[in-house]
Amino acid sequence: MNFDIRQIITVTMVLFAVIDIVGSIPIIVDLRRKHGHIESEKASLVAAIIMVVFLFAGEELLNLIGIDVNSFAVAGAFVLFFLALEMILGIRIYRDEESNSASIVPIAFPLIAGAGTMTTLLSLRAQFYAINIIVAIVLNIILVYFVLRSSGRIEKLLGKNGLGVIRKAFGVVLLAIAVKLFASNVKALFV
Template structure:
């Protein structure tokens, strides 16, 4: 139980489902309620699959393809930056978005199953074992789904105009997060180069 509890808490903090609520809503704000729930469900399923995969085969995958966490950070950051810039300048209209446009990228990855959560499940699998890690992934992703679905009723009461303003604000915050991920990845790469020289 201690192993499960520790792994659950650590993954819950890294997934940050509550912190992702505004960003997720801004990406789906003009969708119908049923479509929004479908997008949330798809993103949770894909994120769960990714986390389970990396919990079981993460180290083997990284070694085989010679991929590093800094690669994940830089690629995920660039992806988020492009999406946030489109949101800021208003080029992405929800009417033109299909559920698969946002459910997998950026919602499932890199927002939920990003470099941080991937690293954590690999770490948890090594330290606490596979079973506690898989249980914590299952429980955390179920909780994340209900948090996201339940948040719609609260945010909808704010009003459409307020949502439009918030969408721009959170697109800016998403851009900041993206730049932070890119910077962190580049710093890791620079440290590795300096260490090797």
């Protein structure tokens, strides 16, 4: 086994930044208001499964449908870009169909296990051992679960103004991640 605490810490921090569950709190609170209920366990479990499956089969799956990793990353950058615009400008671009729960879409996918996370997993797979990445995924999913579970208390603690400030600040961070993801992958599309 290639179990390495340093790798686990590094990968956990990278995934924490990309998943950005703290920055997603305002989105989660909005979804909870719209849908009334978020199944924390279901959303966390589905996100974990998506990430682990994509860790091992992502590149092959993309190759099978004729998409390279760079194209996938650029598409993910656009999704993150529009989510960031929604957060910063307070507008709604994405119109979803009504459902009684927001657990799978959009929380598990694309909020937690979105294109940015999946692209990051493929990049991490090239640098770190799979066992360490899996442990880092589990640690992040535990944190995601607790944030989803506590979203009501977090909303009360921060209040409407606090959530607004966090939403805009993390919108800018998400926008920066989108720009970086786009810039680091778009060159490869024209080579």
